Amino acid sequence: MDLERFHQTFFEESFEGLERMETELLALEAAGEGAGAVDPETINTIFRAAHSIKGGAGTFGFKEVADFTHHVETLLDEMRAGRRPVTAEAVGLLLRCVDCLREMLASQQAGERPDTAQAESLRQALEALRGNAAQEAPSAVAPQAEAPAGGWRIRFRPLPHLLQTGNDPVRMFRALAELGELTVRCDEAALPAFGELDPEVCYLAWELELRGQVPRREVEEVFEWVEGDCELAIEPLGGRGEAAPETDAAPAGDATEAPALGQPRERTQSAPAGVSAQRRPRAQAGSIRVSIDKIDALINTVGELVITQSILGQIGRELEGVLGPQLEKLRNGLAQLERNTRELQEGIMGIRMLPISFAFSRFPRLVHDLGRQLGKQVRLEISGEQTELDKTVMEHIGDPLVHLVRNALDHGIEPPEEREAAGKDPVGTLRLSACHRGGNILIEVRDDGRGLDRERILAKARERGLVAPDAQLSDAEVYDLIFQPGFSTAAEVTDVSGRGVGMDVVRKNIREVGGTVEVASEPGRGSAFTIRLPLTLAIVDGQLVRVGSQIYVIPLVSIVESLQMQAGQVNVVAGRGEVYKLRDQYLPVVRLYEQFGIEAEHTELAGGMLVVVEGEGRRFGLLVDELLGQQQVVIKSLEANFRRVEGVSGATILGDGTVALILDVGGLHPAARQQAAA
């Protein structure tokens, strides 16, 4: 059987499992520090995640991963059985094991052999820990209690779909044969005539006899992966039908007994001769796993549909006047088509939306580790983690967010002594929050640390020649300098940040997905980075403008207002820089036709149409010939077949089938263009 196609699922599930383990381990630690009771379900969750990884790794032949996980699982098992206290030491070790497993799985996924050196040293640490435990708690349950002398009779009747789940009975029987002497009898009564046989359906059933002293648990473990996919009965050989199930649950007892730490809840399935199908209901009926390619293909198709629909709509409007009584029908049909298309598009976009908790979930761990490493006490507050955004956008902000959080911890939040001296809570606060605003998502990384050092940034910028020595800059302008390439004020390069490749990359990554990042700061009170991102990369609400014969799309989110320029308000600075006085502000004016090298109708500023836009914290005006309609446009990549073009973020297809470019407002500002050219 071709296992390849299951590998991807295994890796995805395993990485999710590791994340779950990590979250729960941190919860354990938090509970431990608060000297509160440990929720046994927490340990169970961790155990189950580890167990799934072990099982999957075993099935797919990732022996190193399976072996190592086995050791982790053993420790967890002891914990949940209450034979092993949950100490900070143990949790720390388990966290390191999670990291190690993640690396091992990553190399397996890349088709490489995992590095076992780290696993080996961790394994020894686990053994050492358990060695201590054995002395501390010598009351370990004697395993013989679960193993009747004769062996087991196993009746195994798979449901027809067993083979499709990637399970192979032969593999399971081989595992059993390793436990003891195995005899297998196959029941082929259900086998149909050859002509009707579906090779992917399992028609067979088996009766197995396993002789030898084998604990029931080990037998059950073999079948663990087919629970719910088969009828299974395990009975002791030699007529001790009732005795075994009781011994099975030996350490568990009744759930109502005063539970020790980590009392197992899961193993209460000691139904005699049990049909285990009820044991773990197939709970995931609520969701399915779909490859992102399939969804993207759908989104593309729907994008085409939207364009086709708008082409039809346009033809419909052109036909008004030509058509007589038929017109009403056509109009209704088109309206219906538009509505359905819109709904279909929104529905499909919704599939790609994920809560931002996927991106936030790594931070508790990161902050925990970094705080220790830097000797800082940090409280992490996360809010709005249910805010949804497009998966692709999420992938792009992961790294920038990590960078901002690292920076906040490294440079922002002060060491406890310094905080106390400044009269602040020795424990710093780092807040991660997300919310929807308009068609955007706002993500904020806020710390209550020392804030940005205006003078130091300015000094550095002057030293680098980024600003003129006598330039008068506002606070916002000074803070914005940290996003310049190669800019870092860190006095010394630390392991965590300060290599000067950072904030410019953050801004670049965020710009790539059409977002912006801004910083606000108050000395001694902390700083806040605000990331504004589009909810999706696939569509944008746009304002269509005309310059000469060309039509461009300006994303609505970047537009502040549009106006016709008054003659008296136009000024020229130093003979070149044109500004327009809007209320109390002087806005630089960018002549779009000049920048794009095309012909325009209006070359006079006075009386011309000015679209006031804002990007990258800069506000300026774009001179265009005419404002056309506003519409939602499907974003198409220029880079897919060409390359990135300064001042253009993509293209779209208009109702008449022609291409219009979507403007990247941030890249059109004169200063931005200068930087790009440099």
Next chain:
Amino acid sequence: MSETAQALEAGPGGPEAAAGTRQYLTFLLAGEEYGVDILRVKEIRGWERTTPIPGTPGHVKGVINLRGTIVPIIDLRERLGMPAVEYGPTTVVIVLCVGGADGRERVMGVVVDAVSEVYDLPEEAMRPPPEFGAEVRVDFVRALATVGEKMVIVLDIDRMLGMEALGAGAGTG
């Protein structure tokens, strides 16, 4: 992707490839016949108005909508440094699959004077281009092939168009 293109893509590596013979689509530019590997040709279409892209050299005519994909169109005359001509009824756009220097495949269209023939050309018919010195650009020419009495200039389209994606070839055309 068009059906033609799929049919074309299904065809390579067959018996003719084993014999070292490939099919080439040829087209005319200023009276000379140029050839490209037919497996790279996705489709041939008439000239249509493009949307110009700011900040690109003159030979980049702009982009078109090819069934929902944005495809750049490059004037091959101007790319090769020949004088531009007005587009007429025989002017066609050959849509090609180009392997870029960054390892990605791109779809681009080239404007040529007219489409000519499809030839089977064996590898032995290929001659390396002679050197002309700096005045004549031959770095895009993979070989000169002889077909009967005629000469066909076989182009290396990856080299010629792959650079467009990097923006490097911009000023040199």
